Amino acid sequence: MLPEAARFFLETTSIRGVGKIVKTQNVFLSRLWALFVLASTSLLCYSVFKIIVDYLQYDVNIQTYHDIDDATPFPAVSICNNQAFSKNAYRLWADNRVRSPSEFNRQLRQKALRMLSDPEFRAAYSSANQSARQQLRESIQNRAYMSMHTSLVMDNSRTYYQNTAANDSILLGHERNESLVECVIKYSSRQALGTKGCHDPMLNVTLFSDPNFFNCMTIEFNEDSWSEVLSLTLIVWLGPDENYDMRHRQGFLYDVFEQAYGLRVAIHEPRTQPKILERGIQTEPGKMNEIKYQPVRFVRENTPKKPCISPEETSHVKLRDLYNEYNYDQELCLDSKVQAMVLEKCGCLYIELPRIAIPNATHPYCGIIDDKMLQRSACIQDLHLRELRKSYETTECLPTCVDRSFDKELSVTKWRDTQWMIYWIKELCERWDNYFGQLQKDPLPPMNEFDKSLNPRDYLT
Template sequence: MFQTIINRDRVKPEDSSEKDNFYTNRKLQIQKFEDSRKEEIQKFNEKRNDLVKSFQANRSNLNASDFKKTDSTGNTTTVALDASFSLVDNLKTKKPKHARKLIKEKLLYWSSNTTSHGIPNIVRLDSKVLKITWLICFLASLGYCIYTIGIIIQDFLQFDVLINQQVVTDSPIEFPAVTVCNLNPFDRRNAQAYIDKTLEKNKISYVNDINKIDINPKLVNTLIKSSIKGDSNLTSKSIENIGFHIDYMLLTCYFNDVPCNNSDFIWRYDFDYVNCYTFNSGFDQYGNKVPIKKVNDAGSDQSLKLELFLGYDLTQSQYILNSGARVVVHNQSVDPIISSEGIDVPTGFQTNLGIKRSFLFKLDSPYSDCIKDTKSPDSHDSLYYKSIFTKLNMTIYRQKICMRLCLQDFILRKCACLDGSLPNIFVNETICQDIDSLECVADSRMEYFSSQESSSCSQCPLECDSSNFQMTASSSRYPTRYYQNYLSARTNILSRFPTGTSASEITKSTVLLNVFYEDLATTYTNEIPAVTPVSLLGNVGGNLGLFIGISLLTFVEIIEFLIELFFILFNKIFKN
C-alpha cells in the first residue's frame, strides 16, 4: 500500500530546484511512513501481549458456554477451543529446547569427555561390535570394583583392631605399692572379748557348740568379721586393735638396703583380713602426699624386704584355716581387691616375688564398649557406675568393683540383708550377722555364679585403660637354725611367745618377703584400628582407579553434571 502511494506522487523533475524539492518531499514521506509503521507495530505487539496475558489468566476458567454463538435463525454453534488456544500459542515467542533434550545433550557431552575409562569409548565409537565389547568390559570391571569395595567397607564396619606392643626400658622406675595382710584377721590379745561377745550373741560357746565350730570354722570366722563390719559403734581405731597391728607384725624392713619402719605403711580396712598395710602408697599415715619410691636396677638387691611375725600358732589360730600373709602388688592409683588379686605367702618360707609391669590401652566405641575416661562419673549412665563415685567415694572406676555390686544386689534380694565382704551402696540395709543369714549368703553366691546373672551385668562396662603387675613367686626354707638365733638375739620376737617357747617355733610364725623387679622393661599394649578411615579411603580410591579409572577429579565432573541437571529441572519447574 505504501509503495503505491509513493509511485502516485512521483513526478519527473524539470530542473535542479524542482529536483531538490522532489527528493526532500520524498524523504519526508518515507520518514512519515516509517513512523507510522513503528506506531502500528507497537500497538499490535501491545494488543498481542494483552491478549496472551488475558488468555493465560483465564484459560483454566473457560467453559463451553463461553464459546457458543447464536445466529439470526436461532441456531447455536460452538467455537473450537483448540483454534482459540492455538492462536494464542502462535503469538508466543519461539519455544526453547525441551528439558529432556537438554538433559540428553548434557549427558552425551559428559559421557564423551569424562576422565573415567571406558565410558567415552562406548559413546564415541561408531562400530556396534566395539561398543558392545567396551560396554561388557566396563560393566565387568564396574561389577568387580563394587564387589571389592563392598568387602572393604564391610571390613571397616566390623571395627576390628590390631595389637601393637612396645617394650620400653626406663631407669629409674617407680616402685609399685605393696599391700600386706595377715591371713589371721584377729589378734586375740585385744580381740578375744569382742569375739566372745559375738559368739555369745549367736548362742555359740567353746564347750557346747564345739562340734559346730569344728565342722564349719569358716562360717564362724565370717560371723565374727560380719559382726565387725555391721557394728556401727566400732571406730577405725577399735577395728585396727582387733587385728594385728603393723607395730606387732613388722620385725625388719629394708628398701634398697635402706631401713624402713612402720611409719612407711598406711592402714586400710579389709573385710576378710581386717588390718592391711600398704607400703609406698604415695601418702603418709596422716594422708599427706609423699614422693613415690623408685629403683634404679632390677634384681633382689633393689627390692622391698619384709620380715613379719604373724602370730603364735598355738594361741592365735582358732577359727583360722591357714597361716601366712596376703600380698598384693598394685599401682598407687588403684584400690586393690585383696581377696581376689593377691597371693598367699606361707609362714616358714622366704618368698621372692619378681614383678613385671604392663599397661593395656584399648580402643573405645565403636571398637568396643569400654570406658575411656574412668575418672569421670558421667562416662556411663548406669546406677552402679555412678555409685562408685558418689557413694563409695572412689576416684577411679573399676569393673571388678561394679560386678561385686551386682552380686551384692542379688544377695540382698535373696537374703534381705547385705554381704559384708562386698561394697555397699544400699542405704538403710543391714549386714547379715547371724548364722542363718550367712548360710543364705553362701547359698546365694553359689546360685549367682552358676546362673546367667554373673556374666550379664549390663551396668558394668569394662575400663579401656588398665595397669597390671605380673608376679613370679619362688620360695625357700626360712629361717635357718643360725638365723633363728640371730632373730632371737637382735629382735624382741621371743617376747611375742609364751615363756619357755623354743626358738624352733619361730619358723611357724614368721615369713620373709622379698619384692623386686625382674626387669625394668615395661610392656605397653595398644589397640589400633585394623582399618582406619584414611586406609579405607585409600583402598576404595585404589580400586576405583584400577578397575574403572575414576579419581577424585572424576567425582568433581559428576558433581558438575548434577549441578547442570539441577538447573535445567529448576528452570523447567519455574517456567511452569
C-alpha cells in the same frame, strides 16, 4: 550369543581373565576362564565386605611392645595373714567382750540340735496316717539337712565374720605395729630402714577388713616416690603360735579345707582395691620369699562400639568398700552396683561384694544368723546376680582405657636369720629413733645418751 556391546566390553576390559572368555576358541577353556573370573570377583567382594564390617565395628589389632623407659609407678603391696587373729583377739575372747570361735561353734550346735529335737514333729508323726507320715518325713529330712548345714557348713570364719560387729572384727585382727617388724626401702642410690610398723614419710600403710583374713594391710608409696623406689623388703610377724590358747579356737570346722600358714600377698596398682583371693599368691613362712614383677599396661581404643573411660574421667570417682575408698575399677564398679541392688531389694550386704555401707541392725550382712536368714538367701537367689552384673557392663560401668597389671614370679629359699640379729636390729633402730627424737628437744641430750645407744658391751651379754 552375546550382544555386540557386551562382546566389545569383554574384549576391551582390563579386568584379568575377562577378555579370555570371548577370545578363547575352545569352549571348555572359555568356561574355565569364566569360572575363574566369577570366583575371583566373589572373593574380592567378600573380602571388601568383611573389611567394611570390621571398620564399622572399630575392630583393632593388638600390638605389644616393650617400653624400657616407661615411668611405671612402684606397685602397692597388700598382705593378709592366713592366721587371722592377733593376741588382742584372745584377750577379748577371754574377757567375754567378743564372742569367741568356740562359743560361736557351741551356739551353732545348739541351734542345730533344736531343729532336730522339735517334739511337735515327732508327736504328729506317731499319730499320722501313711500319707501324712510321708509328708512329715520329708519335712523332718529337710530340717535334718538344715541342721547339718548349720552345725557343719556354717561353722567357718566367713560366717563368724558376718556375725561379729564391724568394729569388733577390726579389733580381732592384726595391727600395723604388731605385724610389720622391719622394712627396707631401696630408692635411687639410697635406702631407708623402717622400724616397728614400717613408719617412713615415703609410704602409707592402710588397714582394710577382709572376711577371709579379717585385718589386711596395703603398703603403697607417695606419688612423689613412685618412680624412684626400686624394691621393698619386709619382715612380717605371723602372729601367735597356731596352738596358742586353743580353748577359744575350737571352731571353724569347715575351714579345714582352706587352712594355711603364712601370708597371702597381692601386687596391684596404687590406690586400687587389692584382689587378694583372685590375684594373691601364697608365701612360705620362715623362708625368704622374693616376688619379682613385670608391669603390663593395656591400652584400649575408645570406639563407639566398645567405649571406655579415660583416666581423666575416672580421677574423681571413688568407690567404697567398708571403711576404705579406692580408685575406679570396672569390676569394683560392677560389684558395687550389684551390692546396691541387693541392699535395696533384700535389705542386707552380700559378703562376696564390696560393702558400700557399714553393716548394722538395719542392713546387716546377709549371712547373719537370725529368723530372716533364709528369706534373705532366697531373695539373693531371685536377683540372678550374674545377669544383673552383666547388664551394667555396657552402661554404667565401662572399662578403663588404660589398665595396669603386674605379672608376678615367686621364688623361695631358706632364710639364714638368727634370733640375735633380729633382736639387735630392732633394738638398735629403736635406740636411734629415741636419740633422734631427743635431738628435737631443747636442751640437747648429753653425750652419754649417745653412748648408751652404741654401748658395745650389750653385744657380749
